[in-house]
Amino acid sequence: MPDFGAHVGVQFAETASGHSSGSISDPVLAARLGAASGRSFTLDLQISIPRLQDFLASAEHLAEITGGAVSWKPDILGARVDPGGRVTMFRDADATRKRKFIDFAFSFPNASGATLSCRGIKELHQDNGCDAATDLTTINLTLEAGGKLAGTGIVRSNLLDFLRQVKTCRITGAQSPGEERAARDAFLGFVNGRLREVYDYFPLLFREPGALTPEQRKTLLLCARLLLPASLPPNGPQFDDIIAGLDRYLANASSSQLGTISDWLQAIGTFLPAEATDLTLCRILVTAELNKTERSPIKDVLQLIHTLIVFPYYAHPKADGLVGYTRPVHTPRNTPDLPVAQEPPDRIFDVVIAGSGPAGTLLAQRLSAAGKSVLLLEAGPYVPERTIDADEILWTARLYKDSALQQANTGIPLFGAQGPSFMVLQGACVGGGGIVNNAVCFRLPPQRLAQWQSVGFPISPGNLAAAYDSVARDLKIKPASEAGAPGVRLNPAWKFLTNKFGAPGKPPVGDPPEPGLYECLVNIDGCQSTGLCNVGCGSERKTNGVQVYLPRAVAAGCVIVEHAEVQEIHTADDNGAPLRAVAALTVRLSGGRTVLVRGQEFILSCGPIGSSAVLLRSGDLGDHLSANNIPVGQRFSANLGSPIFAFCNEQVNLQPGLQIAHYYFSQPGEGFVMETWFNPPGANAMAMPGFQQTHFDRMMAYSRTVAAAPLVGSEATGSVTRDLLGRTVVNLPVSGSEIGRLRRGLVLLAEAFLAGNIEYALAGLGNGRKLQTPADLAQFDADLQRIESDPTQAYLLRVGTGHPQGGNTMSNDPDIGVIDEQFRLRGFSNLRICDGSIFPMSAGVNPQWTIMALAHECARLLTA
Ligand SMILES: Cc1cc2nc3c(=O)[nH]c(=O)nc-3n(C[C@H](O)[C@H](O)[C@H](O)COP(=O)(O)OP(=O)(O)OC[C@H]3O[C@@H](n4cnc5c(N)ncnc54)[C@H](O)[C@@H]3O)c2cc1C
């Protein structure tokens, strides 16, 4: 007898996208024609097994399609799936049980309301030894209307999404955690068993793991052997060092990261048997995938795993000698530790602030100084900055949100509705992004502010300017060359930019930037040039919120609680009042215990993504948000960057130095910023294009490379949402105009580099595009123009962001505004949002100074 009751069920989701066209019976041809004519097909199905016991016991394993949506562009957009559809799971083709089908049958209305019925089929069959990934993610579709063929096509799901959806399925009706666990085990056992009947190497799907399974460790080791050069130098790190590095990363990482990595390993295990012994054959298979120019679900995952391998390899001290890196040592100021609590005191505070990034720390100081009792809740740990050293693995795991594995979906409709993804870096510790950022400070260009105002941004230019000035005084913002001890080393990449743009100017602190080449303004004082800004400044030279604001806040009575994650917002009974109020927050403390925190006023400063996520998972708020059309999570944007490396003929070897020291600024509000930058070896290896021996050879030139990257503000077309299982999903479609601006920045940078004494420049196009001659540059430009005109190819260009923005727009326009001119969630009297999530569109320049200026304004309004 199973250890769960008859009413226990399972819910999961299936999302897929692709192309189809009408009246053609061959799905492959129909998909090809559909792609050419822009007829995309996406499906998003909610699937339920109401009684798991019956499902498992029956010969025909039938699940119900209970809802979802279908789009068949251009005619059908988001049609709701009719209830009553069915999924037959693992139907055997014959008695051998080696060939199975998963059948989908459902219907939905077309544009004129007539019913379209859809049949989908996944065929599972081990034909060439390694095709489970393709089989499980590919659905052949047939559509009928009134009994006549209406179309065929092919849709595909994202392999990682598919595995994750099955693994984290929602169990319904369980009366206890034990019953839920038993039901999940039974369901996963069923799926594992059926898949193993077809694919004998298939990696077993487990519940959220407590540690990597032995099978996953083998896969990891196998990947390390296949993604690094065939033989490693004996004086550098060895395979065991990589695994030990990853173990150390995981031991310090936020808990969800084990799940993410185990998903990646499981996905790769659908392609590479963990027990594979023929390394030569595996290398041929992997190399073929890596060299594909078209998108492949396996290449997507191999790229993610590549970062897991090269990061611990090059961050290992044994790699320093190989790449010619001298590990810098910090000279801390030894500022006293802040008193930080593990749980909130049992009293009602005037203001409860969630999130301690640049916004939260400034708010805590201003409001405490105004005599308010302030509680500052931070989901991450408190790490005294003087304890930080050059250990990239440790500090990346501890200081970053999702330990630097957070991703956004590009929404490129090729493999799965959510498409391939890119990394979104955010800090997650007391101090937030201010601890790991590069301390570059920009005022919003006036042209960009005008664009913000055109969508209802209510803060006046005068108030904003005064707020910038106040923050500049607090943080001692100054040009980079004045931020260090005499002789501070500035990133050498700027020397190349002078070939093109002349000598860099010193930007005034009091004015927004004009186009041109400048030193950066930075919130750094007494810089020691360690170049370690992104793993935290152990020298305590960043004049960030932790150094400047929190000591003053604490002295004025502010209580800081670390490992305190706001889970949910609870509203008070409105008793007919025109505005609603928040009564309390549920806060999860270290060790998993939850407490209720009450206050008079509440401010969400959990950062872009974080603040929207809290609002979206607060059940009490859900009805209010939908009844009042408050678009929480919409208009999400980011500054997107794409690096380009210059391989010099001689040792530049100025690493370490000040990490980002110069920038070139093009048309304000419309163009791009180009930043010079470099990283310590681990981070550099993750940004460096290429795989295997090629990647290794490029890394061996570490001390001869400098880098720079254009940064462009994306359009506000992204979103932060929750999926059917309640997890936060970040979407940021990449558009042609963004690619166009990245292209112009990359081409200019390449021209500047090539005018200097370099061997070649390397851009992040495909597996790395080498640029040496004007003809190379022209070809590069032409290839990027092709992507610009067809952004579904955008996956070919490496992009990433450390500057997510938006989601909770501040605007007087009720169609887009989430918060009003008082920073209040619309319709609420005592819930404010103040952080980078309130930007109405991307700043296009580094955002932290603007975020802090807005926090200054929020505090001014609250204390007026
Ligand atoms: C590597 C890197 C380099 C950067 N360089 C620069 C730069 O040079 N110049 C610049 O202007 N900007 C830079 N940025 C961006 C800048 O750091 C961010 O824009 C800024 O930190 C955002 O501030 P914030 O207050 O909105 O949120 P965050 O800094 O993201 O802080 C939010 C805090 O809230 C916490 N939190 C989240 N959810 C919860 C919850 N539910 N409960 C409690 N706490 C929660 C998080 O852990 C985090 O500490 C960089 C960012 C990165 C990652």
Ligand code: SF4
């Ligand atoms: S380079 Fe960055 S990490 Fe190093 S001392 Fe200067 S501010 Fe700190």
